[in-house]
Amino acid sequence: MKLNDMVLVSVDDHVVEPPDLFQRHLPDKYKDLAPHVIRRDDGSDVWQFMELQIPNVGLNAVAGRPVDEYGMDPTQYEEMREGCFNVEKRVLDMSANGLLGSLCFPSLPGFAGRLFGNLEDKQAAQVLTQAYNDWHIDEWCGTFPGRFIPLAIPGIWDPEFTASEIHRVAKKGCHAVTFPENPVPLGLPSLHTDHWDPVWKACSDEGTVVCMHIGSSSQLAVTSADAPFDVTIVLQPMNIVQCAADLTYSPIWKKFPDVRIALSEGGIGWIPYFLERLDHSYRTHKAWTHADFGSQTASEFFMDHVILCFITDPVGLKLLRDHIGVDKVTVEIDYPHSDANWPRGPEKLMGEFEGASLTDDEINAVTHLNAMREFHYDPFSVIPREKCTVGALRADAIGVDTEPRSMSKRDKVEHEGPFTIKDVTVTA
Amino acid sequence: MKLNDMVLVSVDDHVVEPPDLFQRHLPDKYKDLAPHVIRRDDGSDVWQFMELQIPNVGLNAVAGRPVDEYGMDPTQYEEMREGCFNVEKRVLDMSANGLLGSLCFPSLPGFAGRLFGNLEDKQAAQVLTQAYNDWHIDEWCGTFPGRFIPLAIPGIWDPEFTASEIHRVAKKGCHAVTFPENPVPLGLPSLHTDHWDPVWKACSDEGTVVCMHIGSSSQLAVTSADAPFDVTIVLQPMNIVQCAADLTYSPIWKKFPDVRIALSEGGIGWIPYFLERLDHSYRTHKAWTHADFGSQTASEFFMDHVILCFITDPVGLKLLRDHIGVDKVTVEIDYPHSDANWPRGPEKLMGEFEGASLTDDEINAVTHLNAMREFHYDPFSVIPREKCTVGALRADAIGVDTEPRSMSKRDKVEHEGPFTIKDVTVTA
Numbered sequence: 048m049k050l051n052d053m054v055l056v057s058v059d060d061h062v063v064e065p066p067d068l069f070q071r072h073l074p075d076k077y078k079d080l081a082p083h084v085i086r087r088d089d090g091s092d093v094w095q096f097m098e099l100q101i102p103n104v105g106l107n108a109v110a111g112r113p114v115d116e117y118g119m120d121p122t123q124y125e126e127m128r129e130g131c132f133n134v135e136k137r138v139l140d141m142s143a144n145g146l147l148g149s150l151c152f153p154s155l156p157g158f159a160g161r162l163f164g165n166l167e168d169k170q171a172a173q174v175l176t177q178a179y180n181d182w183h184i185d186e187w188c189g190t191f192p193g194r195f196i197p198l199a200i201p202g203i204w205d206p207e208f209t210a211s212e213i214h215r216v217a218k219k220g221c222h223a224v225t226f227p228e229n230p231v232p233l234g235l236p237s238l239h240t241d242h243w244d245p246v247w248k249a250c251s252d253e254g255t256v257v258c259m260h261i262g263s264s265s266q267l268a269v270t271s272a273d274a275p276f277d278v279t280i281v282l283q284p285m286n287i288v289q290c291a292a293d294l295t296y297s298p299i300w301k302k303f304p305d306v307r308i309a310l311s312e313g314g315i316g317w318i319p320y321f322l323e324r325l326d327h328s329y330r331t332h333k334a335w336t337h338a339d340f341g342s343q344t345a346s347e348f349f350m351d352h353v354i355l356c357f358i359t360d361p362v363g364l365k366l367l368r369d370h371i372g373v374d375k376v377t378v379e380i381d382y383p384h385s386d387a388n389w390p391r392g393p394e395k396l397m398g399e400f401e402g403a404s405l406t407d408d409e410i411n412a413v414t415h416l417n418a419m420r421e422f423h424y425d426p427f428s429v430i431p432r433e434k435c436t437v438g439a440l441r442a443d444a445i446g447v448d449t450e451p452r453s454m455s456k457r458d459k460v461e462h463e464g465p466f467t468i469k470d471v472t473v474t475a
Numbered sequence: 476m477k478l479n480d481m482v483l484v485s486v487d488d489h490v491v492e493p494p495d496l497f498q499r500h501l502p503d504k505y506k507d508l509a510p511h512v513i514r515r516d517d518g519s520d521v522w523q524f525m526e527l528q529i530p531n532v533g534l535n536a537v538a539g540r541p542v543d544e545y546g547m548d549p550t551q552y553e554e555m556r557e558g559c560f561n562v563e564k565r566v567l568d569m570s571a572n573g574l575l576g577s578l579c580f581p582s583l584p585g586f587a588g589r590l591f592g593n594l595e596d597k598q599a600a601q602v603l604t605q606a607y608n609d610w611h612i613d614e615w616c617g618t619f620p621g622r623f624i625p626l627a628i629p630g631i632w633d634p635e636f637t638a639s640e641i642h643r644v645a646k647k648g649c650h651a652v653t654f655p656e657n658p659v660p661l662g663l664p665s666l667h668t669d670h671w672d673p674v675w676k677a678c679s680d681e682g683t684v685v686c687m688h689i690g691s692s693s694q695l696a697v698t699s700a701d702a703p704f705d706v707t708i709v710l711q712p713m714n715i716v717q718c719a720a721d722l723t724y725s726p727i728w729k730k731f732p733d734v735r736i737a738l739s740e741g742g743i744g745w746i747p748y749f750l751e752r753l754d755h756s757y758r759t760h761k762a763w764t765h766a767d768f769g770s771q772t773a774s775e776f777f778m779d780h781v782i783l784c785f786i787t788d789p790v791g792l793k794l795l796r797d798h799i800g801v802d803k804v805t806v807e808i809d810y811p812h813s814d815a816n817w818p819r820g821p822e823k824l825m826g827e828f829e830g831a832s833l834t835d836d837e838i839n840a841v842t843h844l845n846a847m848r849e850f851h852y853d854p855f856s857v858i859p860r861e862k863c864t865v866g867a868l869r870a871d872a873i874g875v876d877t878e879p880r881s882m883s884k885r886d887k888v889e890h891e892g893p894f895t896i897k898d899v900t901v902t903a
Contacts, residue, residue, distance in 0.1 A: 115762040229698055237699035270657055270721045271665035277766045280756045281720045285749070292709045293698045316751060319790040320744030321713070327787065328708045331813055334543040336894050338705045359755065362747040362798060370790060385759055466764050 048407045050397045051438025056148040056415040058196065058356050058422065059260070059311045059379035062187060063108050063131040064094075064155045066124070071186070072178040080171055081178070082155060082162075084124075090457045091121035094155055097165060101155060103127075110140070110383030113451045117385050119276075119466070126454045131383045138191050142444035145393040145437030146380055147415065148426050150196035150223060150258070151187065152311070153179070158263035159227035160200025169205065176202045176212065184221050193429030196422045197221035198258060203235065206242060210249035217253035222423045224250065228259040228290035228310075232266040238297040247303040256354065256422055260311035261287050269468050276466040287313040288321055291353070295325060295345060296338065300352045307421055309354040312379060312386075315363030318355060319370035322346035350375060354421050358388050359395060364403035364413075373409050377418045390449035393437045476835045478825045479866025484576040484843040486624065486784050486850065487688070487739045487807035488815075490615060491536050491559040492522075492583045494552070499614070500606040508599055509606070510583060510590075512552075518885045519549035522583055525593055529583060531555075538568070538811030541879045545813050547704070547894070554882045559811045566619050570872035573821040573865030574808055575843065576854055578624035578651060578686070579615065580739070581607070586691035587655035588628025597633065604630045604640065612649050621857030624850045625649035626686060631663065634670060638677035645681035650851045652678065656687040656718035656738075660694040666725040675731040684782065684850055688739035689715050697896050704894040715741040716749055719781070723753060723773060724766065728780045735849055737782040740807060740814075743791030746783060747798035750774035778803060782849050786816050787823060792831035792841075801837050805846045818877035821865045 069081035082096035094101040102121030109117050111128035124132065130140035141149055156162040156179060163175040180199045188195035199216045201209040201224055213224055226246070227233055236242035250257055261284050268282035287310050294300070294308060329338055329345040340348040350372060357363055358379045367373060378396060381387040388395050400410050418424060426435060433439060497509035510524035522529040530549030537545050539556035552560065558568035569577055584590040584607060591600040591607075608627045616623035627644040629637040629652055641652055654674070655661055664670035678685055689712050696710035715738050722728070722736060757766055757773040768776040778800060785791055786807045795801060806824060809815040816823050828838050846852060854863060861867060 114759065117760060118763040231699040237701055239699060239701045239703070268717065270717050271659040271667060273665055273667045274721060275667070275724045275764065275766065277724050277756060277760060277764050278720045280760055280764075281723075281749075281752055282717060285716055285745075285752065288713055289696065289698050289710060292706045293702060295709075296703045296705050314748065314752075316748030317713075317745050320742065320748075320788075321709075323744060323788070323790060324709055324713065324742075327814075328705060331542065332545060332705065332708055335546040336703065336705050336708075338703065338893075360748075360751070362751060362794065366790065386755075465766075 048400075048410050050393050051436060051441075053145070053393060053397065053410065053437045054415040054432070054435050055146045055378065055393065055396070055437060056196070056418040056424065057146055057380035058150045058309060058377045058418050059358070060149045060151045060382045061107065061154060061384055062151040062183070063103055063127060063383070064153070065132040068155075068182050069178055072181040074174065077171060077174050077178075080166070081175060086123065089121070090123055092123040093121065096162065099165065101162070103154060106385045107154060108383050109385050110387050110389055111449065111451060112454050116453060116455055119470070123456060126456050128383060128454070134187050134190050138194055139444055139447050140382065140389070141194065142440040143447040143449050144380065144382070144390045145441050147435045147440060148194060148196055148418070148424060149380070149382075150198050150422070151183075152198065152225065152258070152260055153183070153200055156200055157265070158225055158260045159203050159233065159265070160225055161203045161233060164202065164204035172204065173202055173208055176200060177215070180212065180216055180221070184216060184219050193426040196223060196418070196424045198223045198225060200225055201246065203227065203230070203233070206245040210245035213246070213249035213253055213255050217255060222254055223256045223258055225263065226257045226259055227263040227265070228261065228287060229264040229266065229293065232264045238293050238299060241298070244302065247299050247306050251303040251305045254305070254423055257306060257308045258311045259290055259308055261313060267468065272469060273467055276468060276470070279468060284312055284314055285317065288317060291321060291349065294353070295349045300348070304352070307352060307354055309356055309377075309421075311356050312358065312381065313356055315355050315357045315360050315371055315376055316366070318363065319366045322349070322370070325349060354417075358386055359399065361399050361402055364399050364405065367403060367405065367413070368409065373412045374417060376413050377421070378414055476828075476838050478821050479864060479869075481573070481821060481825065481838065481865045482843040482860070482863050483574045483806065483821065483824070483865060484624070484846040484852070485574055485808035486578045486737060486805045486846050487786070488577045488579045488810045489535065489582060489812055490579040490611070491531055491555060491811070492581070493560040496610050497606055500609040502602065505599060505602050505606075508594070509603060514551065517549070518551055520551040521549065524590065527593065529590070531582060534813045535582060536811050537813050538815050538817055539877065539879060540882050544881060544883055547898070551884060554884050556811060556882070562615050562618050566622055567872050567875050568810065568817070569622065570868040571875040571877050572808065572810070572818045573869050575863045575868060576622060576624055576846070576852060577808070578626050578850065579611070580626065580653065580686070580688055581611070581628055584628055585693070586653055586688045587631050587661065587693070588653055589631045589661060592630065592632035600632065601630055601636055604628060605643070608640065608644055608649070612644060612647050621854040624651060624846070624852045626651045626653060628653055629674065631655065631658070631661070634673040638673040641674070641677035641681055641683050645683060650682055651684045651686055653691065654685045654687055655691040655693075656689065656715060657692040657694065657721065660692045666721050666727060669726070672730065675727050675734050679731040679733045682733070682851055685734060685736045686739045687718055687736055689741060695896065700897060701895055704896060704898065707896060712740055712742055713745065716745060719749060719777065722781070723777045728776070732780070735780060735782055737784055737805075737849075739784050740786065740809065741784055743783050743785045743788050743799055743804055744794070746791065747794045750777070750798070753777060782845075786814055787827065789827045789830055792827050792833065795831060795833065795841070796837065801840045802845060804841050805849070806842055
């Protein structure tokens, strides 16, 4: 496999919503209610919604900036690369990275889409949720057919509404929905209850993938208030193992075996160890805990229902064939976040594939075929396959400047001592 | 390497303290204060201490029992295999498992030894701590020279006392001390403070290994109150990654580079993924978090100071040579806990070593040479090496009955529905 012949589909990128998001998708009577962008005295742009101000922290929009401009400070639109919020520019940035398709997570409403639930008027909350989804599906994704996998947000405060929204957007071709990896920290019933059954049933009926992104429970991995923030950065992606164990022992997959759940930004290098731990625990303790996976092992049951996703994972890829399985793994770029594999994603990925001695079939499965199958995504029906390769897309994007550029518009405030959780504002 | 030629040293087993623990190691004036065993109406034996009753839950003493007798119910001494609490029988059980040396964690005072700190009279708390350590070192370990690696408990409420105790027991040849993997859930200052510096300095001066056992912060991995307890069982050992990240970014190893910390029962299969995550985060974020590991990578810094320990870890062993390093890994048996590799430890380990294609030198490093070096343990000065092998020890233990035997003395109460955290009592 030559680098230029790869076809890349990313199941985890992020959109920074543009200020005009709600202009074309909301009935007039709700327009005053909708979030709108204001510039604060400190020069940062925030979304004003009810009494809330929602900033876009720097780390969430650093693509194209030098690493010494990374940080947790709120930012303004002019300090972001335009591809963060402008879909024309986004597609150019995708092409410059050789990326054919992209699934984009929300920023403003939170990964779990919970923002609009703050409204007491739940009818209005539903209308805003639907407007958001319409903007995302029809405008962000719809402008460039074949280049995006649409992803709806739920109305997390109402499982029945969420189910109806899953059905509604499925008719528009959207077969993915975000969901918190643990609803409990959000004050909602756990994955072990039947509260969410309408959601799982709708996903099962529509073939809709549930995307549980790291951090979507809004619970950060914090060991102590005075721990350097690096500790949280290291741990946050590893925290998803809690969700993986929860899902395995939840009733979801027993009641709705067709539901597929993606562990977005979950990585894969920890999976083989987790699978061994699952099976060891099941063998050792099922006699008294009465856990029951029928004729399967616990790890088989888990792997049958999950979709795994990674950005960079050399060790995981080495364990792919013998310990994880080739059919469950998909790639992520994570543009424009700080972990993004951009603009040299193809080079990085190919290096890891070669390090793991993957075959061409294995590379094709991981780079696009698995994602296309699991997310009902068929770009080749819109764009000829020969125009979908890394080489072809990059040829279309010649002239896109991908060099890191300082984009700071304001003086940086130097921080004293190590950053801790107390020094950062995070919205998930 | 033939199975019978292996030499096995376990750096993680557990002692169930015998009822006469305090009889020979406590001044008379404190004897009434000491914990003592009473039998409750339900037939279980508990330690009575002040107003507290501390049970020994079944899972902590299941060696030799069939798996359908595993569970979280409190137990009585007659329901345990004698090797749990009787050192003569323990050594026979070790030999029957081909095990030369064993480091035994406490049960009664908690992994972090915090029980005695409940006393308002801190002088008494110190005396009880010292009595416990004297019993452990002189009696439990001292009865069979060369067969145990002694392990002291700290006086976790007082770093200065703990430091003095580390010095005191070092004079008796004890070069290991337990410590919580995170003091914060115990209401104590974090690993990021200088509160514990006297402890680290004493360990540095004496070459004393700090053993941080999973669960020693008394914080269980609970995703929600209604999650099946299986979730916690699966996650508990994986939780140690939080401690690993904390340690890497704590000031401990920068101030006291000679301190070695063992991640007891921490496993190794997750380490390569964690190391990649450490290095990725450091590269990406150090410019703004100001993390600084000098000329090292974050993973090199971590690996230089840690001792890794595993019970069963096929994937981890496959990654040993290229991704973890042979010199930092030690084996554990975990007798008499439910995860124990007993009585077929040598067979299980050899199977995993063969599966990972380890060389004889690598097997020797992992099975005993690393533990001997790191814990200053020199059994061959007491027992000729040829008597220390799996084959020689098992020959000495012919006649020890290792078949699982029902030991229930009481009717089992059948549990309705899945076990959750609400149904179990756990003391760490």
